[in-house]
Amino acid sequence: MTTAPQTRKRRMPRAERERQMLAVAEEIFAERGYAAAAMDEIAERCGVSKPMLYEYFGSKEGLLVACIRQARGQLATAITQAAVGATGPRDALRRGLVAFFEFTDAHRRAWSLVLRNEAAVAGQAAAAEVEAIRQEQVEIDLALLTAFLPDAPRVDLEAAAQIVVGACERLSLWYVSRDDVTAEQAADHLMRVLWTGLAALVEPPTAR
Amino acid sequence: MTTAPQTRKRRMPRAERERQMLAVAEEIFAERGYAAAAMDEIAERCGVSKPMLYEYFGSKEGLLVACIRQARGQLATAITQAAVGATGPRDALRRGLVAFFEFTDAHRRAWSLVLRNEAAVAGQAAAAEVEAIRQEQVEIDLALLTAFLPDAPRVDLEAAAQIVVGACERLSLWYVSRDDVTAEQAADHLMRVLWTGLAALVEPPTAR
DNA sequence: GGTCAACCTTACTTTAAGTAGGTTACTTGC
DNA sequence: GCAAGTAACCTACTTAAAGTAAGGTTGACC
DSSP states (O other), X not given: OTTOOOOSOOOOXXXXXXXXXXHHHHHHHHHHOTTTXXXXXXXXXXXXXXXXXXXXXXXXXXXXXXXXXXXXHHHHHHHHHHHTTOSXXXXXXXXXXXXXXXXXXXXXXXXXXXXXXXXXXXXXHHHHHHHHHHHHHHHHHHHHHHHHOTTSOHHHHHHHHHHXXXXXXXXXXXXXXXXXXXXXXXXXXXXXIIIIOHHHHXXXXXXX | OTTOOOOSOOOOOHHHHXXXXXXXXXXXXXXXXXXXXXXXXXXXXXXSOHHXXXXXXXXXXXXHHHHHXXXXXXXXXXXXXXXXXXXXXXXXXXXXXXXXXXXXXXXXXXXXXXXXTOSTTSOHHHHHHHHHHHHHHHHHHHHHHHHHOTTSOHHHHHHHHHHHHXXXXXXXXXXXXXXXXXXXXXXXXXXXXXXXXXXXXXXXXXXX
């Protein structure tokens, strides 16, 4: 009685409360899907009432956008970090891929908001946020590819970058659903197809 | 006066009305996005009242699912048709790709429901329908790749199929947004990367 | 120990999905 | 031709959840 659990409601500074709200929202969005997620429930699980959510995030869509933006920042950081110290463009690509797959595995809940299309529901802003993630990836790949192939026509490079990003995204969904494949293996599968091509799978190249 | 435009309201047999509703719904979903699309508006533009939509499609999500399912059927037909009469697996793959890009261009409104993630909004059913499209593509690719590489480990083939599907999807979004690229060119870009690999772009192979 | 700001609440409005039950027009057998 | 049945259709409602107005409480700092 003297040392009651003190799990009682507590006032939090804004920054901390926002972080908590994002965590709870991410969980509920991933759990129920955006449409079925109720703001009342998110508020309740935060131990707070609904207008607080609106105070801090403006709207339901705003809350989703904040979740996605957070994940986006984390992903960009992870990939950028992974690429430093690479021995060359090819190594940089591989390291980036590994980091990407590791991230999507570790944050599969957050990432599923992107992958499983929980975005465009809400409207323009959320869709734009998801598209921004992909655009960011394309930029990164484009920079890499340009380093490889300074003389190639721009349009070829753009197409190639889109291909890499699309392959990554889809492969990550597959990879996350399989327990027997590691991030390295997924990256290797992709590197092999991208680098060597399917033809080489048919008949291994003469050398190299 | 004798031959008044007769654009007056008219009773339609169910099948015809359903087709009309699907066409209108597809348009409005693509125009406004799923969330912002109002059932009242769809009904009104059909010249019919809302309960009819619910009578025929059960729910808003059901209507979306019907739209997607229709597009899915059309796409599968287009790809299957394109592949008949191919001279070999490689040609079959290329023809399939061309058909895919042509379809997504011609039906860009319907396809945007899939590409721009207008699905999972609604809930499980719509998401499942979109996933079914991708699964269908994976199956097709898997069959093709197995014909290529009967001895390759299953897991390699699956990864490759996922890569092809992801690349297709992303590339189609890019291609649709560019007026200066034809379906054939998009298919060729993809074939080149997939078949020959990026390495060959760096230094063209010695022979064929 | 007062006062100011930030955190938080109750209780409301609004919008759009979904529905109950009745009405009108086409068709089919006589 | 005409009744009777059925399929297409409507008006008017309920309900659920997003979003908001206006005010109460707590803690920090002079």
